[in-house]
Amino acid sequence: MARRRLWWRHLLSVLLAPATMTVFIPVSIGALTGLRAPDLGSVSGALLAVVGGLAIAFGMFMLTWTVVLFDRVGEGTLAIGSPVKLVVTGPYRHVRNPMMTGVFCIQIGAALAWASPWLLAWFAVFFTAVLIAIRAVEEPHLRRRFGEQYDEYRRHVPRWIPRVSAWEPSPTSDAPVRNGGGSAAKRG
Numbered sequence: 001m002a003r004r005r006l007w008w009r010h011l012l013s014v015l016l017a018p019a020t021m022t023v024f025i026p027v028s029i030g031a032l033t034g035l036r037a038p039d040l041g042s043v044s045g046a047l048l049a050v051v052g053g054l055a056i057a058f059g060m061f062m063l064t065w066t067v068v069l070f071d072r073v074g075e076g077t078l079a080i081g082s083p084v085k086l087v088v089t090g091p092y093r094h095v096r097n098p099m100m101t102g103v104f105c106i107q108i109g110a111a112l113a114w115a116s117p118w119l120l121a122w123f124a125v126f127f128t129a130v131l132i133a134i135r136a137v138e139e140p141h142l143r144r145r146f147g148e149q150y151d152e153y154r155r156h157v158p159r160w161i162p163r164v165s166a167w168e169p170s171p172t173s174d175a176p177v178r179n180g181g182g183s184a185a186k187r188g
Contacts, residue, residue: 018063021126022106026119033118045115052113059105065090066099086146088153093166096159100130134159 029035038052039045069092075084091098104127111119142150156167 018103021103022059022110025122026107026110029118029122030114030116033116035114035116035118038114048115049113052109052111055105055109055112057109059102059107059109062091062098062102062105064102066092066102086142086149086153088157088167088169091162093157093168094162094164096154096157097134098162100134101160 038049040049069087069090073085073089074087091101095101104123107119107123107126110116111123139154143154146153152169153167157163
């Protein structure tokens, strides 16, 4: 029964956060601004559609990967509840916010694919809000929740620009070592 409730929490988390920011709001913006399908007949239109499609695909990949890590390693969900364990494996060994990187890629990809200044403006507003929220809410929450373990992770893994080499927690660290890495938690 507990596992069943967890899947409902995952569904709510995905619908409330990533789907709202990458699908529902952009579709609403498109409807309100008369957004039309990209012009695939021109070289620039086709190029924008391809680059945008690649950015969306990469974003979906990152978003899916990080959601799976939250479930399997962090034992938590995205926006509803926090991970039980600090997630420092996979993409979290290179950058502290790969889930948001995925969302940003989806948003920029949509703006490019549809050559929409309105979708680009939505990305800029959302990006600014996330920058503020991560510093003011998420990072203090993670520090209180995980203490020195999070501090060590934060000292070694950048917030936005990925490290080239994956961070390996030191053997004396309190950070869990799993699958050659560990886990970077996000509140949601």
